[in-house]
Amino acid sequence: MLPEVPRVDPATEDHWLTRPVTVRRLWWLLGAVLLLTVLAQFAIPVKGKFPLEGTFAFGAWYGFVCCVAMVLAARVLGWWLKRPETYYDATDNGGEEGGDA
Amino acid sequence: MPDFLPPAVWLLAGAVAVAMTRGGLRSVILLLTPLATLWAAWQVPDGVVLTATYLEHAAELVEGSPVRRLFATIFCIMAFVGGLYAYRTASGTELAAALAYAAGAVGVCFAGDLLVLFLYWEVMAIFSTVVVFCGATGRARAAGIRYAVIHFLGGVILMVGIESVMVGTGSVDIRALSANNLGTWMVLIGLLVNAAAPPLSAWLADAYPEASPTGSVFLSAFTTKTAVLTLILLFPGEPVLIGVGLFMVFYGIIYALLENDARRILAYSIVNQVGFMVTAVGIGTETALNGAAAHAFAHIIYKALLFMSAGVVVYRTGLNRCSDLGGLFRTMPLTCVCGIIGALAISSFPLTSGFTTKTLISEGAAEQGMAAVYYLLAAASAGVFLHAGIKFPWFVFFQKDSGLRPKDAPWNMGLAMVLFAAACIGLGIYPDPLYALLPYPEDADFYTPGKVLFYLQLLLFSGLAFFLMLPLMRRTLTLSLDVDWLWRRALPVAWYAVADGLVAIRDKARKDLAAARRVLGDWFAEHWGGEGLFARSWPISTTALWIAALLAAYVLVYYL
Known part of the structure; x- marks a missing residue:
C-alpha cells in the first residue's frame, strides 16, 4: 500500500537554494574551489610512485577525463543494454500473471 | 561442556525468540541479541576453541582470529543498528529472518573448517531469501526465487569444491588455498557467487531493491562481506581476483550510471565497492589485506x-x-544530510571512513608497483563519486522539484542513520581504533597534504564532470540487460517457442489421426459394418459348405 504523500505545485514553490541567482553563485563557488585545489599544487607537492602522478594537477585532469570517459561509455552501452521497464514482466511471471508494480 | 556458546547461536536463539514474541518484548530481544553476540564474539580467543564430533568428523565449530573478530564485530553492530532502524515498521518475519541471516554471517566468521562454513553459508542463503520475500510484492517474490536459485547453485558449487578439497588433501581446515585444481576452483567460484562477481553479478541488483525499505538495509551488509572475509581467509594473493575485482568495480559504475531506481543504484555500487575489496585480496600483501x-x-x-x-x-x-523523486531536501533534511554523509564516505572523501580505508587498497597496489591497478583504482574512485557520491543524493534530494513534501524519518530510523553517519565521520577523523582491529599491524596516516590534495582534486573534478554532463544522464524509464537475460528472457522465450512447436505438432498429429480414423473407419464400416462382407450374417448352408471345404483341404494336406 502506498503512503499518502503531501504534494504541492512545484511551479508556485520558491526556495532560496533553487533560485537562479543562488545556482549561479554555487557555480562560481565550485569554480573557485576547483581553481584553489589546482593552485594549491604550487604550494603542496603531490608525490606519487608512478610517472603520470608527477604531472601537474594529476588528480584534477585524471578525475575529469576518467569521469567523462565513463559517462560516455555508459551512454554507448546504454543504447545496447537499455530496455523498457516492463521488458521482463511477461517472462518473469511465467507469462501468466502480471507483477505488482 | 564448553565455557561459551558459538556466538552465532546467540543470534539464532534471538531469531527464534523474535519470531515467537510481539510488541515491546520483541523489540527488546531484537536489540539486545546483537549486543550479546558482540560480547560473545569478543570472548573468542585465537585458534580453534570449540570442536564437536559428527559422523567421525571432528567439526571445528569456533575458531578465532583478529580478522574474524573484526567482521563479526561489524556484523553485530549492523544487526543492532539495522534492528533499531527496522523494528517499528518491519514485519516479525522479516526481523526474525534478518537476525537468523546475521547469525549465518557471524557463524561464517568463526567457522573453523569448510564444512561448518558451508552450514552457515546456507543459513545465510535461506534467511536472506526470506528477507527478500518480505518485500511482499509479486516482483519481490519473483526476484526472491531467482535469488534463491543462484545462491543454492553457488552453495552446490562450493560443496562440490569442499568435497574435492577434502578428498584431495584429507583436510577441511580453513587455510590459504590456491586455485590450481578443479576442487579449489570450485571453492573459489562458490565464494565469488556470493561476492556478486561476474558473470553472476545480476542477482544483487535484481533482488536487493525489491526487498522492503528495511530489508534492503540488512541485505546490503552480510552476504557480500562474508564472501570477502572467506576470500581473505582462503585465497589471499590469488592473482585472478585482481582482474575479477577490477571488472566488478567498473561494472558497478557503468550499471549504476544507467540506472533509474534509487536503491538499484546503491545495489550496483555494492558490486563496485566489493570489487575494490576483491582486488585487494588479489593483491594479497599485508597492507592490501588490511585494506580489504x-x-x-x-x-x-x-x-x-x-x-x-x-x-x-x-x-x-x-x-x-x-x-x-527530487527536491526532497526541503522536508527531509535529516535523511538528506545522512544520505550525503554516506555518499561522501563511499566516495572516500577526506574526513570520512572511505578515505581512511579505501586508500589502504590503493597503497597496497602502489607498494607492489602495480601501476595499471593503481591507475584503474584511482579512475574507479572518481567513478564512485560520480555514480553514488553525487548521482544518488542529487537525483533523490535535489534536481527538479517533484512537488513531493513527505515527512522526514521516524525517530528510530533517524537515530539509526545518525549513529552510522557519526561512525562514517568518526572513522574518517580517527581511524586508529579500526586500524587496531586489523589482521596486520597498521600505522598508515593518509592525512598528508599531498594525499588530501590529490583526492580533493580527483573528487571535485569528478563532480564538475557530473554537472557538465548532466544532459547525458537523463533518467529513462528503463532497465539494463545483464547476464540474467539468459534465464529471464532467452530461456523462457526459447522454452515457449519449443512448447508452441510441440503444441503445433500435437495439433497436426491429432488432425492427421482424425483423418486417418475417418478413412479407416469408412473402410471398417464397409467391411465390418452391419452389411459388410465380414459382419453380415451368413446362411448356415454356406457355413457348412466352408467347413466341409476346409476339412477337405486339411485332410489333403495331412496325407501329402
Missing part, C-alpha cells in the same frame, strides 16, 4: 546508511524511481 578488511568494515556502515536514507524515502513516498 578495513574497507569492508567501513563499507557496511556507509552502505547501510545510504540504504537507510533511500529506505526512508521509499517508506515515506512509496516511490523508487529517481525520475519520480
Whole structure:
C-alpha cells in the first residue's frame, strides 16, 4: 500500500537554494574551489610512485577525463543494454500473471 | 561442556525468540541479541576453541582470529543498528529472518573448517531469501526465487569444491588455498557467487531493491562481506581476483550510471565497492589485506546508511524511481544530510571512513608497483563519486522539484542513520581504533597534504564532470540487460517457442489421426459394418459348405 504523500505545485514553490541567482553563485563557488585545489599544487607537492602522478594537477585532469570517459561509455552501452521497464514482466511471471508494480 | 556458546547461536536463539514474541518484548530481544553476540564474539580467543564430533568428523565449530573478530564485530553492530532502524515498521518475519541471516554471517566468521562454513553459508542463503520475500510484492517474490536459485547453485558449487578439497588433501581446515585444481576452483567460484562477481553479478541488483525499505538495509551488509572475509581467509594473493575485482568495480559504475531506481543504484555500487575489496585480496600483501578488511568494515556502515536514507524515502513516498523523486531536501533534511554523509564516505572523501580505508587498497597496489591497478583504482574512485557520491543524493534530494513534501524519518530510523553517519565521520577523523582491529599491524596516516590534495582534486573534478554532463544522464524509464537475460528472457522465450512447436505438432498429429480414423473407419464400416462382407450374417448352408471345404483341404494336406 502506498503512503499518502503531501504534494504541492512545484511551479508556485520558491526556495532560496533553487533560485537562479543562488545556482549561479554555487557555480562560481565550485569554480573557485576547483581553481584553489589546482593552485594549491604550487604550494603542496603531490608525490606519487608512478610517472603520470608527477604531472601537474594529476588528480584534477585524471578525475575529469576518467569521469567523462565513463559517462560516455555508459551512454554507448546504454543504447545496447537499455530496455523498457516492463521488458521482463511477461517472462518473469511465467507469462501468466502480471507483477505488482 | 564448553565455557561459551558459538556466538552465532546467540543470534539464532534471538531469531527464534523474535519470531515467537510481539510488541515491546520483541523489540527488546531484537536489540539486545546483537549486543550479546558482540560480547560473545569478543570472548573468542585465537585458534580453534570449540570442536564437536559428527559422523567421525571432528567439526571445528569456533575458531578465532583478529580478522574474524573484526567482521563479526561489524556484523553485530549492523544487526543492532539495522534492528533499531527496522523494528517499528518491519514485519516479525522479516526481523526474525534478518537476525537468523546475521547469525549465518557471524557463524561464517568463526567457522573453523569448510564444512561448518558451508552450514552457515546456507543459513545465510535461506534467511536472506526470506528477507527478500518480505518485500511482499509479486516482483519481490519473483526476484526472491531467482535469488534463491543462484545462491543454492553457488552453495552446490562450493560443496562440490569442499568435497574435492577434502578428498584431495584429507583436510577441511580453513587455510590459504590456491586455485590450481578443479576442487579449489570450485571453492573459489562458490565464494565469488556470493561476492556478486561476474558473470553472476545480476542477482544483487535484481533482488536487493525489491526487498522492503528495511530489508534492503540488512541485505546490503552480510552476504557480500562474508564472501570477502572467506576470500581473505582462503585465497589471499590469488592473482585472478585482481582482474575479477577490477571488472566488478567498473561494472558497478557503468550499471549504476544507467540506472533509474534509487536503491538499484546503491545495489550496483555494492558490486563496485566489493570489487575494490576483491582486488585487494588479489593483491594479497599485508597492507592490501588490511585494506580489504578495513574497507569492508567501513563499507557496511556507509552502505547501510545510504540504504537507510533511500529506505526512508521509499517508506515515506512509496516511490523508487529517481525520475519520480527530487527536491526532497526541503522536508527531509535529516535523511538528506545522512544520505550525503554516506555518499561522501563511499566516495572516500577526506574526513570520512572511505578515505581512511579505501586508500589502504590503493597503497597496497602502489607498494607492489602495480601501476595499471593503481591507475584503474584511482579512475574507479572518481567513478564512485560520480555514480553514488553525487548521482544518488542529487537525483533523490535535489534536481527538479517533484512537488513531493513527505515527512522526514521516524525517530528510530533517524537515530539509526545518525549513529552510522557519526561512525562514517568518526572513522574518517580517527581511524586508529579500526586500524587496531586489523589482521596486520597498521600505522598508515593518509592525512598528508599531498594525499588530501590529490583526492580533493580527483573528487571535485569528478563532480564538475557530473554537472557538465548532466544532459547525458537523463533518467529513462528503463532497465539494463545483464547476464540474467539468459534465464529471464532467452530461456523462457526459447522454452515457449519449443512448447508452441510441440503444441503445433500435437495439433497436426491429432488432425492427421482424425483423418486417418475417418478413412479407416469408412473402410471398417464397409467391411465390418452391419452389411459388410465380414459382419453380415451368413446362411448356415454356406457355413457348412466352408467347413466341409476346409476339412477337405486339411485332410489333403495331412496325407501329402
